[in-house]
Amino acid sequence: MKFAEPWGRQRLSFLLEKAASREAKMWKVYVPKKPSSQDTDISPAQRDEAVRWLTELHGRLQLYPETLVLAVSMLDRFLAPIKARPKYLRCIAIACFFLAAKTCEEDECVPSLKELAASSSCGCSPSEILRMERIILDKLNWDLHTATALDFLHIFHAMVLSCRSGFLDSMLGLNRSQHLALLTQRLYHCLADHTLIQLRGSMLALALFTLELETCCPDWLALTIELLRKAQIDSSELIRSRELVARSLSTLRASLPPNTIYIYQPLQPTPPCCTLGTFDFYIRLPKNKNEELEMSRIGGSVAAGSQLICLHAQVEEMEVDDFYDGIKRLYNEDVTTSTAAVQEGATTGGGGGGGGLPVQQEGSSSPCPPLQPASAS
Structure with a gap:
């Protein structure tokens, strides 16, 4: 969602209602799969690695944040009802990314399929990506326009700024775009955590945003209650979601590698x-x-x-x-x-030949031996 001008509160409420309606239509409860062999199904850890790989590719290509978030959404929607072998995971991920780019980006910014296959090092040919793209579209019923967590994050952010326009400058020293970019980076991290797949996009965005409000806005609780009312989300569900998101974000400060x-x-x-x-x-x-x-x-x-x-x-x-x-x-x-x-050297060195090392005198502040008067020969 790209803001060309400040949105009125009524317009924001309409966008929130529309996004929530779309999410309710598309959202399916996440059902964890039974553990199976690594050779027959994609594990949660492999899914997370693929999302991090897409995030790195997205950063190199400098595309819209909406492209990455939509690609991850399509990836999860595709993997939820089927079993896919891990060797096809990157082909699935890059096909989702290509579909998302064609959906969100301007035509002149969409990379060619040959360029995308080469720059991503996905190990797939353009023809293989096209075949996978058709399979994904069939499984998703050719319906790619879903409300993502980023859509809700933009709406919640604009709602708070419409009534607290100065709190960013006074509390954080950030403008609107900088603060939203910071939250978007945290959202990227959450998307690469399979434990948060169970959260709807609206819940993930609200939990992430209210955790930020708690650190920088004195009346964050009143704002959170207002957002809960407008989004029609249960408070107990938000509390549980905040705990999951906070636990995921804490890994951003993980310890350094063993070496x-x-x-x-x-x-x-x-x-x-x-x-x-x-x-x-x-x-x-x-x-x-x-x-x-x-x-x-x-x-x-x-x-x-x-x-x-x-x-x-x-x-x-x-x-x-x-x-x-x-x-x-x-x-x-x-x-x-x-x-x-x-x-020990002074003891073993013996007497008058001077072969032993002199011991530092007690109370001396210098490690060097004291000077001795020259003896007359």
């Missing part, structure tokens, strides 16, 4: 006691089978102690105090080991 490396960079040179700095997070990615690994930065910062630390371990949540204690113990162990080595 993450931390490289500490101090802000300024200071004595080794309690310096604060930043950690740069890296992950090792192979260029190819014959070349060495390169470091690919994936970002982040955190406060820590003063020593340079490189760890090849999985990220675990820990308290800040425990983290600092670990740094202190590491530093103290190093100092103790070094001191013991020096003492």
Whole structure:
């Protein structure tokens, strides 16, 4: 849905009623399939991987958000009543994407089938995609115009802004387009989560939007109740949906991969006691089978102690105090080991030949040995 000018409240109510009516006609309750062999049916994880693949392709082609959301909707509608082998999944997904592009995009923006097959690396020829396209149309009764979660998200967003036009600038510092783009990116993430297939598009959009309202709008509850009334959605159903969506969005802040490396960079040179700095997070990615690994930065910062630390371990949540204690113990162990080595060298080196290392005097602040007066020969 593309907004050319601000919509009146009556117009928005009409659009919401029309979208809800269309959804009620097209929506079918999701029935989980019985577990089966990976070779005979597409698993939920494989479905999610295909949606993420379409999302990446959509980003490269820079098409309308409506194209991606409609493609995922067609994919789920097609897979729900049938069993398809995993080897056909990408062919099904790219055919849904091509149908969605021809439905939502301007004619000059629709990629050619040959270009789409080559750029997507789907492993299918244009003729195979065309045959799959015909199968999908037959299964969907040639009816592709359904109300998607993005349609409802646009309507709910416009409804709130029609009565709270300034809350974005005051609370978030974002304009209307930027805020809607942020919500759309979160919707993309939700679409790639099979646990949310059970939610209608209107419910998914309302749960996603009200979770955002709760963080940035003081009277979010009153706005949520008003949206519930206009959409004619039960409050208990919304509460359950919000929990599912919040759980899905929490994975956006998932921990880093197990082979993450931390490289500490101090802000300024200071004595080794309690310096604060930043950690740069890296992950090792192979260029190819014959070349060495390169470091690919994936970002982040955190406060820590003063020593340079490189760890090849999985990220675990820990308290800040425990983290600092670990740094202190590491530093103290190093100092103790070094001191013991020096003492041992001084003991085994023996007397007057000067072969032993002098031990640092107690109370001295410098690790260097004190100067000795020159002896007269």
